Amino acid sequence: MNFELKTLSLSAAVSHKCDLLILLVPEGFKPQGDALSVLVATALKQGDLELKPGKHLALYAPAEMAARRLVLLGCGKGDPHAVRQAVQALGATLKTRAIKRAALVFATDCEAGSVGAAVRTMAEAGYVYTATKSKAEMPALSRVTVGVSDAGAVQPEFAIATALAVGVEYAREWANRPANHATPTLIGEAAKALGKHAGIQCKLHGPAQVAKLGMGAFLAVAQGSDQPLRLIELRYDGAARSQAPVVLVGKGITFDTGGISLKPAAEMDEMKFDMGGAASVLGVFRALAELKPAINVVGLIPACENMPDGKAIKPGDVVTSMSGQTIEILNTDAEGRLVLCDALTYAARFKPAALIDIATLTGACVVALGGLRSGLFASSDELAARLAAAGDAALDPCWRMPLDDDYAEGLKSNFADVANVAGRAGGSITAAKFLQRFVGDIPWAHLDIAGTAWKGGTAKGATGRPVGLLLHYLLGMAGAPTPRRKTAAARRARAD
Known part of the structure; x- marks a missing residue:
């Protein structure tokens, strides 16, 4: 979907030719003398239009209008959240073939x-998955003009929103693909394609290189799968080489059976979404290619399948991580933290700012936060505050x-330096505490997106979250001071 931004008064909107004109009307709207204002005033007076977010009145070929269809759309107080709610209510209308x-x-x-909220929501509503369908109709809607009173004033916001829309779509596309169409090798190819954009480089590490690095x-x-693993390394260089990068590490389990600790069959197909973290890293880099901000970013994706083969790891096995710490694997379905811990150790070589x-x-x-907010864990209060603010700005919220x-x-553990799981209580926290062992004194945050990366049921599909949160954070970091590292006393206090 292509977007353009225009300065468009209500009187000019009357003569704007298009198939559908959507007028966002907030509470407290004061009508002028143009035909659109007269329509709104009349509809409000007659009680045919409410201005709560999403309430709307549709008209066909209204007199004096160049648009073939007109929707008067209430948007409450007109804040980003209300605008998002309002535009979401038109999802079916936006997919009309005409x-x-x-x-x-x-x-x-x-x-x-x-x-920004309007652009992102329009883009999300227009997304249709087609990659593995023999007959799929793309939405007819291909161009959207966003009309405001002063285009120059909102141009920077518009540019971010359109780039974010591209990044979110890239993330959704790869997360939605079935596991046989999104193997570690194919995810690596998607990353290589990003390397064709100016400022982005991609390096792929196979099993031999990963073994040489000691990523046990x-x-x-990965050893239970016939699909070879990939450690994907992306770099975006938008600032001086002397500037420390932000490193993003995305979990890339392209399919998760649970391994020997096999998952229940019901809804196991949704485990193709277990690479949502990897997809979000791909999406962020796609958006960076559009915006080219003055910041350095490294993306790391440990990609593999978790399968119950005869070679697969077993409960009770002990493995040695890249950090040298040994891990007792009590549950093979707690595999994400195993691939992440080695990637977090590897990340230290980039001397990251965060x-x-x-x-x-x-x-x-998911039990704790549902599908509304991602879980945020952080070793740095400053980093946590920036991520939370970025999530709010992007309408992609998290909760610390x-x-x-x-x-x-x-x-x-009685048999290793650490076990890969604790008890059921506080499971998301104990998982984060496991990861924290592998980050040292680097300002670190962990985003658990198990509840936000995809939706199930009739709306089944990837959401592209938290690409918005991450992109807004990175844009805020461009030129900003970096979070402080822990003091030596704080490092000594870290749990064993």
Whole structure:
């Protein structure tokens, strides 16, 4: 879907030719003398239009209008959240085959963030998965004009929103593909394709290189599959080489059976979404290619399958991670933390300003937060605050969870340095405490997106989250001071 931004008054919108004109009308709207204002005023007076977010009135070929269809769309207070709700209500309308060109016009001066919310929501509504369908109709809607009172004032916001829309679509596309169409090798090819964009480089490491690096935990998860693993390394260089990068690590389990600790059959097909963290890293780099911000970013994706083959790891096995720490694998379905721990150790070589891992890690996080907010765990208050603010700005919210050292008690093992699981209680926290062992003093955050990376049921499909949160964080970091590293005293206090 292509977007353009125009300065468009209500009187000019009357003569704007398109298949569908959507007028976003907030509470407190004061009608002027143009035909659109007269229509709104009349509809409000007669009680045919409410201005709550999503309430709307559709008209066909209204007099004096160049648009073939008109929708008067209530958007509440006109804030980004209300605008998002309003546009979401038109999802079915936007997929109408007869609508090829649309205009979304703000009836009043728009609040900061509202244009971005409208663009992102329109793009999400227009996405259709087609990769493995023999007969699939793409939406007819191909061009959207966004009309505002002053295009220059919102141009930066519009540019971010359109780039983000591209990145989210890239993430959704790869997360939605079936596991046989999104193997570790194919995910590597998707990353290589990103390397064709200016400023982005891609390096792929196969099993031999990963073994040479000593990534025993990552290798252990992959050994039950016939599909060769890939350690994918992406770099975006938008700033001076002397500037420390932000490193993003995305869990890339392209299919998760649970291994020997086999998952129940019901809804196991959704385990193709277990590479949602990897997909979000791909999506962020796709958006960076559009915006080219002044920041350095490294993306790491440990990609493999978790399968119950005769070579697969067993409960009770002990493996040695890249860090040298030994791990007792009590549950082979807690594999994400095993591939991530080696990637987090590898990330230290880039001397990052901040290290963020993104993973569909625990069902416990879904129980805690549902599908609204991603779980946020962080060793740095400053980093946590920036990520939370970025999530709010992107309408991609997260919620900070605790990281008390006492939660690590359950990870003690009689046969290794650490077990890969603790008890059921606080499962998302104990998983985060496991990962924390492998980050040292680098400012680190972990985003558990098990509840937000995809939807089930009739709306089954990837969401592209948290590409928005991550992109807004990176844009905020461009030129900003970096989070402080832990003091030596804080490092000594880290749980064993």
